[in-house]
Amino acid sequence: MLKIVYPICCGVDVHKRFIVATIATTNDENITSYLTKRFDTYTEDLVAFKDWLLQHNCKDVCMESTGKYYIPVYNILEDYVKVTVANPKYVKAIRGKKTDKKDSIWIADLFKHDLVPGSYIPPKPIRMLRELFRYRFKLVNNRSSERNRLQNCLTVSNIQLASVLTDMTGKSATSIINYITTCETFDPEYCKSLLQKSAKKKAYDVIKSIVGYSISDEQSTKIDVCKKHQDNLDEHIQSIQDKMYELAKPYEKQINHICTCPGFQRNSAIYTIAEIGVDMTVFKSAKHLCSWAGLTPTNNESAGKKKSVRISKAGCYIKPLLVQCGLAALNSKDNPEISNRYKNLKMRRGHKKAIIAIARLLMTVIYHILQDKVCYDKELYSRYNQLPTSKEITIEQAIALAKRQGYKLVC
Numbered sequence: 001m002l003k004i005v006y007p008i009c010c011g012v013d014v015h016k017r018f019i020v021a022t023i024a025t026t027n028d029e030n031i032t033s034y035l036t037k038r039f040d041t042y043t044e045d046l047v048a049f050k051d052w053l054l055q056h057n058c059k060d061v062c063m064e065s066t067g068k069y070y071i072p073v074y075n076i077l078e079d080y081v082k083v084t085v086a087n088p089k090y091v092k093a094i095r096g097k098k099t100d101k102k103d104s105i106w107i108a109d110l111f112k113h114d115l116v117p118g119s120y121i122p123p124k125p126i127r128m129l130r131e132l133f134r135y136r137f138k139l140v141n142n143r144s145s146e147r148n149r150l151q152n153c154l155t156v157s158n159i160q161l162a163s164v165l166t167d168m169t170g171k172s173a174t175s176i177i178n179y180i181t182t183c184e185t186f187d188p189e190y191c192k193s194l195l196q197k198s199a200k201k202k203a204y205d206v207i208k209s210i211v212g213y214s215i216s217d218e219q220s221t222k223i224d225v226c227k228k229h230q231d232n233l234d235e236h237i238q239s240i241q242d243k244m245y246e247l248a249k250p251y252e253k254q255i256n257h258i259c260t261c262p263g264f265q266r267n268s269a270i271y272t273i274a275e276i277g278v279d280m281t282v283f284k285s286a287k288h289l290c291s292w293a294g295l296t297p298t299n300n301e302s303a304g305k306k307k308s309v310r311i312s313k314a315g316c317y318i319k320p321l322l323v324q325c326g327l328a329a330l331n332s333k334d335n336p337e338i339s340n341r342y343k344n345l346k347m348r349r350g351h352k353k354a355i356i357a358i359a360r361l362l363m364t365v366i367y368h369i370l371q372d373k374v375c376y377d378k379e380l381y382s383r384y385n386q387l388p389t390s391k392e393i394t395i396e397q398a399i400a401l402a403k404r405q406g407y408k409l410v411c
Contacts, residue, residue: 058081
């Protein structure tokens with residue numbers, strides 16, 4: 001018989017308009033009795049739900065994370081009872097035996113035996129920071145979409161400026177686009193005067209990519225809307241960024257420690273804390289944190305055979321951030337232990353697997369930085385720079401090894 005871990009607990013089935021809660025009470029003879037009640041999701045009713053739990057001496061609650069609907073319930077309960085928020089796949093009821101009441105009873109039965117792994121819910125200050133970070137992430141994506149729409153308008157209008165200038169959001173490209181969309185007659189010489197710094201070397205190609213263009217009224221209107229939308233998005237992103245700086249002030253020490261990690265700057269350090277928090281005791285180990293961030297392959301073994309697997313889809317916000325920081329670390333000459341690790345993996349597994357491995361390495365580094373409250377120490381990862389001393393290799397292998405370490409062979 002399974003051990004009863006929570007003699008008095010509650011399973012909650014969460015919906016948009018109401019919740020169904022079942023308190024499971026197990027006596028000394030391991031006989032469980034159930035008490036089910038339905039509450040609306042208005043604040044007054046949720047407070048009544050909290051009082052109902054305390055009235056029955058229930059201090060342990062489990063509910064599935066149904067979209068955003070569980071958050072109001074969690075906000076009311078978190079200061080009074082211990083709330084476990086579970087992924088729906090861990091509490092899914094059997095098909096054909098599914099009602100709201102049976103779902104809440106099923107959740108309570110699983111939870112009383114401690115069979116439901118809880119999801120990581122950070123403290124309230126971190127949750128506020130995380131919400132702003134994820135909203136900023138969405139706005140940045142929208143801004144990128146607007147830039148692509150603007151580029152499509154230019155392409156349709158026979159303006160091939162993107163084939164000449166590297167940055168279509170830079171000063172030169174922005175000035176030229178503003179001039180093209182407002183001028184009545186195109187003046188090549190004035191257009192050349194708008195070019196900045198190194199772009200002046202491409203003056204001939206810039207003019208050649210523009211001459212003969214034809215912007216219709218429809219495309220001109222679309223371009224104006226895209227530019228205005230981009231300006232609005234820039235203002236909103238900056239507003240969110242300023243608020244994030246304000247919320248991140250209590251974590252200044254941790255931010256400074258993370259900034260010593262290769263590829264990380266102040267913004268990326270704040271974004272990382274917004275996702276994982278600063279308390280690493282909630283994760284069993286660095287490997288557990290990497291798995292939570294979706295940087296480790298899943299397990300798929302049957303009949304003694306391990307099947308091919310990929311990394312999970314978890315960490316859809318923290319994973320791209322770590323990959324970007326990993327790419328930045330590769331471009332730095334101050335951290336050869338990172339670039340050498342990447343080069344060795346890339347030769348055998350390719351770029352995609354190698355950069356995910358670097359992202360996992362950075363996640364492990366951040367775990368120990370936050371856990372031990374120390375700065376990054378490259379000596380701990382210098383083994384990637386050490387040459388083998390006890391192995392015998394051929395001349396061809398020695399040449400390949402020297403090339404990987406960045407040496408140039410002189411005959």
